[in-house]
Amino acid sequence: MALKHLRTLTPLLRFNCQSKTFGKDSIKTILVPVKSYSAQHGGEDTGRAAGQTVVSERRGSVVTVAINRPEVRNAVNQETARRLLEELKAFDSDPGLNVAILHGKGGNFCAGYDLKELANHAGPSKLEQDVTKGPGPMGPSRLQLSKPLIAAVSGFAVAGGLELALLADLRVVEESAVMGVFCRRFGVPLIDGGTVRLPRLIGLSRALDLILTGRPVGAQEALAYGLANRVVPDGQALQVALELAEQISSFPQQCLRADRASAMYGCYDAPSFTQAMQYEIDHGIPVIQEEAVAGALKFTSGVGRGGKFS
Helix, strand or coil: CCHHHHHHHHHHHCCCCCCCCCCCCCHHHCCCCCCCHHHHHCCCCCCCHHHCCEEEEEECCEEEEEECCHHHCCCECHHHHHHHHHHHHHHHHCCCCCEEEEEEHHHCCECCECHHHHHHCCCCCCCCCCCCCCCECCECCCCCCCCCEEEEECCEEECHHHHHHHHCCEEEEECCCEEECHHHHHCCCCCCCHHHHHHHHHCHHHHHHHHHHCCCEEHHHHHHHCCCCEEECCCCHHHHHHHHHHHHHCCCHHHHHHHHHHHHHHHHHCCCHHHHHHHHHHHHHHHHHHHHHHHHHHHHCCCCHHHCCC
16 A cells, blocks of 8 residues: 555544534533434344445344444445444433444454555545544544443454454454554554553553554453453354343443443543542442342342352
8 A cells, every 4th residue: 555645544534523522521421312223223224234334233232333344354434434433322322222242244343444445535634633522533432431332353353443442341352363553564553542542451561562563462362461351262252242241231230330430430530549439439329329229138138149140
């Protein structure tokens, strides 16, 4: 690819967003009710799936969101980025959904941004640099979701595709999957949260190893690093992710989301240990009356004794 065309990155990646901010406040305060066919009607529109760059399917309180460009290893173009943003915003604003799963059709998670589209695009260079005013180049990368997202990773999850996987709370990775900062070879920077999330997840030293070398990382190494949460046989990532999502969805949700939000705040936003602790108690106390009392009554009746989850 002629790298001189990389200066045209920006016009491809800029699109309108109805939200006013993508900052540290909860995404619930900025969502607009954008829903795909599947979110509106409770199932995948299989008749139109072949022509859609992103396909979603609702399964009870869980929604799967699939990148549907297998011919380019699910590389994300402008349209795909827009659709991914719409789907994940719709998920976060839907009170009937508890967990989302992001995956790729055809054996690959995502090979990053579509550099062929980038190389063939001509226009003035202009990129929205204020991250509070619009989405990331890959689409949803600047979102701070209020509910869990799981990435079901098969094949390649590299460059911007790795950054999408980092957006997720958990990553279920197939044995033959490959992750890495492959864009290192072409001078394409990590501008979808890769340099922010990766060091938080696996530590600065390991993150710099991946960022500086761009080398491929297999599933077992990713598991040892904490980059993968589960490693599963090939072809099973989506099914295992669905089972995990259903388990997470079965728990009392107000408590789960309060604990998740506190962990995120402590990791990314808290200026001190004391303020992180204050956030935890302030958001945990309301849950006691709403869910903990009822949970304690269930426990006293014999439910969950001996560490049982069923």
